[in-house]
Every structure is written in structure tokens, then in C-alpha cells.
Amino acid sequence: MSLNDREKKRYTRHLILDEIGEEGQLRLKNGKVVVVGTGGLGSPVLYYLAAAGVGCLGLVDNDSVDLSNLQRQILHRTGDLSRPKAVSAYEKLNDLNPEINIKPLIERVTADNADEIISGYDIVVDATDNFPSRFILNKACIRAGKPFIHGGILGFFGQVTTIMPGQGPCLQCLFREPPTPGAVPSPPGVVGAVAGTIGTIQAVEAVKIILGAGDILSGRLLMYDSLELSFREITVKKDPGCPVCGSGEDR
Numbered sequence: 607m608s609l610n611d612r613e614k615k616r617y618t619r620h621l622i623l624d625e626i627g628e629e630g631q632l633r634l635k636n637g638k639v640v641v642v643g644t645g646g647l648g649s650p651v652l653y654y655l656a657a658a659g660v661g662c663l664g665l666v667d668n669d670s671v672d673l674s675n676l677q678r679q680i681l682h683r684t685g686d687l688s689r690p691k692a693v694s695a696y697e698k699l700n701d702l703n704p705e706i707n708i709k710p711l712i713e714r715v716t717a718d719n720a721d722e723i724i725s726g727y728d729i730v731v732d733a734t735d736n737f738p739s740r741f742i743l744n745k746a747c748i749r750a751g752k753p754f755i756h757g758g759i760l761g762f763f764g765q766v767t768t769i770m771p772g773q774g775p776c777l778q779c780l781f782r783e784p785p786t787p788g789a790v791p792s793p794p795g796v797v798g799a800v801a802g803t804i805g806t807i808q809a810v811e812a813v814k815i816i817l818g819a820g821d822i823l824s825g826r827l828l829m830y831d832s833l834e835l836s837f838r839e840i841t842v843k844k845d846p847g848c849p850v851c852g853s854g855e856d857r
């Protein structure tokens with residue numbers, strides 16, 4: 607596999623980097639990433655992964671575009687109202703980079719279809735907005751041994767961590783139980799640009815995993831407070847009693 611002339615031009619600013627170059631760009635071209643959710647987090651993740659030339663990009667969403675989404679879900683436009691988000695996202699990304707293979711899927715992730723949804727991909731990005739879905743994906747990624755990049759946003763705050771099965775803690779080592787219903791308002795308020803920051807970090811984690819470059823957020827939860835404009839990091843250890851990656855009982 608090699609890069610054609612259009613790709614060499616498109617990825618010029620990657621090719622001149624020591625950490626990427628032509629070899630790294632080919633790795634990206636061979637990369638297979640599935641992003642679950644095409645909303646506030648999924649939008650920046652998908653834009654940057656598509657622009658970077660990740661060769662196979664899956665996007666999963668069963669929702670349709672609502673006017674209240676447009677304050678943060680920058681893949682979708684006013685003209686997309688009521689259209690399936692997966693289709694709307696596909697069109698924008700294909701327009702941005704027709705060199706890559708983009709696979710939209712209008713589906714909700716469940717315990718029954720999660721294994722199939724992530725099969726065929728090397729990396730899974732959590733751009734969902736709820737704990738039941740991310741716990742299902744976490745479990746499927748641990749089973750399949752695939753990196754799982756979690757992001758979450760609430761109000762002016764965000765958090766991000768990368769799960770590396772077999773190497774570090776999983777999402778349920780970190781959050782044993784989902785937040786109790788009612789603990790956060792529904793729907794929660796969120797600042798759109800905070801989703802941009804967290805989603806952009808998720809995208810660069812995926813790029814680094816594909817390249818094998820730098821240090822990733824395995825065993826580290828990065829917390830962003832945009833009001834203080836501060837980042838804080840918590841070290842997370844693998845929990846031997848974890849019901850997903852440890853010896854704890856699965857419920």
C-alpha cells in the first residue's frame with residue numbers, strides 16, 4: 607500500500623513530522639476506528655479522525671438531528687433537522703475526506719449487538735451520552751482486547767481516559783456503578799466547546815495508539831474544568847474485584 611499524489615498533498619503536514627512521516631500515514635490509512643455517538647463528542651472525534659486519514663471509520667448512532675443538538679453537535683446543520691445523525695455525519699465526513707472508507711450504522715448499541723458492532727475495528731471511541739451504553743462497550747472491548755477511549759462531559763466539565771485491556775484498569779474499575787438516576791439533570795446542560803476539547807483529546811489518543819507514539823491516558827483519568835481553566839489528573843488502578851476485568855461477580 608502506498609499514498610497517491612492527492613494523499614501526499616492532503617497529509618503534507620503529517621508527512622513532515624518525525625512521529626508520522628509516510629510510514630505513520632500508511633498506519634493511519636490502515637487504521638480502523640469506530641466512534642459510537644455522532645453528537646457533541648463524536649463530532650470533533652470524527653472530524654479530526656477523518657481529516658487525519660484514518661482509513662476505515664465507523665460511526666454508530668440511532669438518533670435523528672434535533673434543533674437542540676446544534677448548539678454543540680457540529681457535524682449537523684440546520685438543514686439536517688429530523689434526518690438520521692449517522693447519515694448527516696457520513697455526508698459531512700465524506701465531503702471532508704473522500705479518500706477514506708466511512709461506514710455509517712443507524713443502530714443503538716445493546717449487550718446483544720456490541721460485539722458485532724466493534725468487530726472489524728481496532729479501536730473503539732465512547733462518544734455516547736449515557737453510562738449503560740458505555741458499560742456495554744467497555745465490557746465488549748475487554749472481551750475483544752480492543753482499546754476503548756472514554757469521554758464524558760457535563761456543564762463546564764469534562765473527563766477522558768483510555769482503557770487498554772490487559773494493561774490497565776477498565777471503565778468499571780473506575781466507575782463501579784453508573785450514577786444513580788436523578789444524580790444529574792435530564793437532559794444535562796453542557797457547554798459545546800467543552801465537548802470540543804474532550805473529543806479532540808479522544809481523537810489524538812486514537813491517532814497515537816495507531817502510530818504507537820507518545821504516552822496515552824491508560825490508568826489516568828484527565829479531568830477538565832473549563833470554569834477554572836484547569837486540568838487535573840487522577841491515577842486509576844486496576845481493581846482486582848472488578849466485575850468486568852477482574853474476579854468480581856458480573857451482574
Ligand SMILES: [Zn+2]
Binds near residue numbers: 779780850
Ligand atoms: Zn475493570
